[in-house]
Amino acid sequence: MPKAGRASMETDKDSRLGSLVAECIISLLEEGPRDPAGWRDTMDELGREWGPEAYSALLFVLAHLEFTASKAREHWERVLTQWEQLNASVPDGVDIRVAVLHYFLRIQRKLKNPAIVELKILKKTEDSAIFDGLTRLHNFRYFQDRVQNEVKRVGRYGSSLSLLLVDADDFKQYNDTRGHLAGNVALRRLARVLAKSVREVDVVARYGGEEFAILLPNTPKLAALQVAEKVRQAVERAAIGREGNQGAPPLTVSLGVACAPADAVDAEGLVDKADRALYLAKSLGKNRAQPFSDQRREFTRVDAALMGRFSALADQTHPLTTLNLSEGGILFLSRHPLPAGSIVQVQLGLPPAGQPIDCGVRVIRVVEEDEGYEVAARIIDLSRPHERRLHAFLAEMRARERALAAAAPRSA
Structure with missing residues (x-):
């Protein structure tokens, strides 16, 4: 999978993980396991589903402490050990909340002045900090x-x-x-x-x-x-x-x-x-x-008859021939009509080896001709590598035009 695709998946997972685990933990506190063994099995299952970050989310929900995934897993194992020791010394045993509080307050001393708050109330308070009250969208x-x-x-x-x-x-x-x-x-x-x-x-x-x-x-x-x-x-x-x-x-x-x-x-x-x-x-x-487009830029167009294709839909492509182009736009001929304002993907082959560039354009003017349509389009999307390739081609073409102009004989 491409690195950018992995980044998108990580974004999705990161944004949902805390909320989903929080809801799961709150539900389990109400009707879930009551002993260390049951919680160990439950967290092992969540870890398999969500990865080691599930342990970080668990400790953040229960103690509002942030740890890396590996450190959170280490603390969790120690919590379970301390919990079992507490149950052995307390006749009625303790639940997970007391075990976590005891561990971080008395053993690790990560908590100084903890407050007892209902998790549902805490989550509601946290939600109010990031959600808009009227629309329930993020704020x-x-x-x-x-x-x-x-x-x-x-x-x-x-x-x-x-x-x-x-x-x-x-x-x-x-x-x-x-x-x-x-x-x-x-x-x-x-x-x-x-x-x-x-x-x-x-x-x-x-x-x-x-x-x-x-x-x-x-x-x-x-x-x-x-x-x-x-x-x-x-x-x-x-x-x-x-x-x-x-x-x-x-x-x-x-x-x-x-x-x-x-x-x-x-x-x-x-x-x-x-x-x-x-x-x-x-x-x-x-x-x-x-x-957005930088309307302050003005580009000198270069006359060039380049062959290419454009697609308005993913599975439909049509040939085109450019009349001129610049860093900001393309004028081309097509036998296929395009409505002004439409957005299309254009592929052009640049000399000398027909190196392709892909760009997104918005059609700004269409003129019907005898054998097709003259289409003026503004470039609105162009990757950096293709932008550099286009700029190099245009710079070379302008240099040729200047050289030809300088070599042309002047009339008396």
Whole structure:
């Protein structure tokens, strides 16, 4: 499995492990084993299912102490030994909570002033620290921590991380005309639609007010744009706000999309780029998904007839011939029509050896010609190796053009 794929699986597992083991432990405390042998068997089973990290999660749930997997397993074995010794000296025996408390308070002295708290109450308190009370999505604080960690994973594993910033269009007007209670109902419905539109590994958070954030681990920009469009359409289909009034305008959303490392290499930059893309989506009429692109850059186009292919769907490809291209866009001829605004994957063969580059593009203009269509597209997704390959080709072509211009005879 590719390293980036493993990173995505690790992200998924890490994010769910603590919560799942916590729920399992709480359930076992109520109706599970009562003796060391029963708990040993139970944890062995959890360890086989989740790996050695299950022991770290167990001790964090019971004592709020953090250990590496190997250290947690070592402590757990000692807890079991101490527990058996306690049971031998106490007529009625003790349960796991007393055994863990005794071990870390009297033996290891890791606890100084422990407090007795119901685990359900503790978990509820912890949840309130990372979940939004209205929508039950993750809150801004959790998002801030998670985006920092996910960007670090990008640097470590060489994967991609995309961020969607989602804003409910004209929500102030919605609140003013229908009331804040209706606005809260709409936000809860919107939150459910967002959560159902993405994968379990993705992170959906309430960013603030009527704005939401969606983190897409191991997702390049082109795929993120497709997810953003899927989200936009799902919100549109949900017809939020039309309950009991089919004539009322439904709630829609605008989305800004940015990707690390293509657009930014740190969390602050990623959020900033997605926010700028969201602002542009709002400026262009709302109810749309907009990728970040550095509009300040201007590129000189190079005339080049390159052969290639493009695909709008995974199993359908069509030939194309470029007319010109630059670092920011491609003008090509195709016999297959493409709607403006569509997102397609393009593969071009660069001379001298036909080295391929793959890029995601958004179609910005289509002109019907006698024998096909002239398509102008902006490059929105290009890996670093292919970007370097394209830049080298364009630099060589421009150098040739300058040399030809310098060698051309000048008229008197």
